[in-house]
Amino acid sequence: MTVEPQAGDLLKRKGLRNTAQRRAVLAALRGHPHSTAPDLEARIGVGKHAESGLSRQGLYNVLEDLTTARLIRCIEPAGSPARYELRVGDNHHHLVCRGCGRVEDVDCAVGAAPCLDPLERKGFAIDEAEITWWGLCEDCQRRTTTSP
Incomplete structure (x- = not known):
C-alpha cells in the first residue's frame, strides 16, 4: 500500500491542494517521527536539481501549511530545532x-x-x-x- 493515495485524501479533506511536494513531505515523515527540516531535506531531496521539485523555502512552506491544517505536529523542545511528526489529534x-x-x-x-x-x-x-x-x-x- 502506498502513502500517496492516503496522503492525497488527507490533503483534500483538510482543504489543501494535493501536490507532489505535500505528499512527499507526508511520506517522508511516515516511520520517521520527530524529523527536523534538514532530516526531511535529506530524505526527500531538496534543491535546484532535486526530483521532488522542492526548494528549501518550499519545504518550509509545506511544513507550515501541513502544521496549520493539523496534518502534522510541530514540537520545539528548548535548545532543539523544530521537529515534525504525523501523530496528531x-x-x-x-x-x-x-x-x-x-x-x-x-x-x-x-x-x-x-x-x-x-x-x-x-x-x-x-x-x-x-x-x-x-x-x-x-x-x-x-x-x-x-x-x-
Whole structure:
C-alpha cells in the first residue's frame, strides 16, 4: 500500500491542494517521527536539481501549511530545532534526551486533553497541555557511567 493515495485524501479533506511536494513531505515523515527540516531535506531531496521539485523555502512552506491544517505536529523542545511528526489529534507528550537529543513519544496517563489544569486559567479556554520530560536515554546513561 502506498502513502500517496492516503496522503492525497488527507490533503483534500483538510482543504489543501494535493501536490507532489505535500505528499512527499507526508511520506517522508511516515516511520520517521520527530524529523527536523534538514532530516526531511535529506530524505526527500531538496534543491535546484532535486526530483521532488522542492526548494528549501518550499519545504518550509509545506511544513507550515501541513502544521496549520493539523496534518502534522510541530514540537520545539528548548535548545532543539523544530521537529515534525504525523501523530496528531491525540494527547501525547515527549521525552527528550539531554545527551543525544533523541525524542520519544509518551502517551498521556490521563488520556483526555488538556490532562493538566493550571492553578489559574486567567480567562483562557484551555484545550491542550504540552509536556516535555528531559533526561538521559539508556545509551547516554551508559556512556556517562563508562566514561573515564
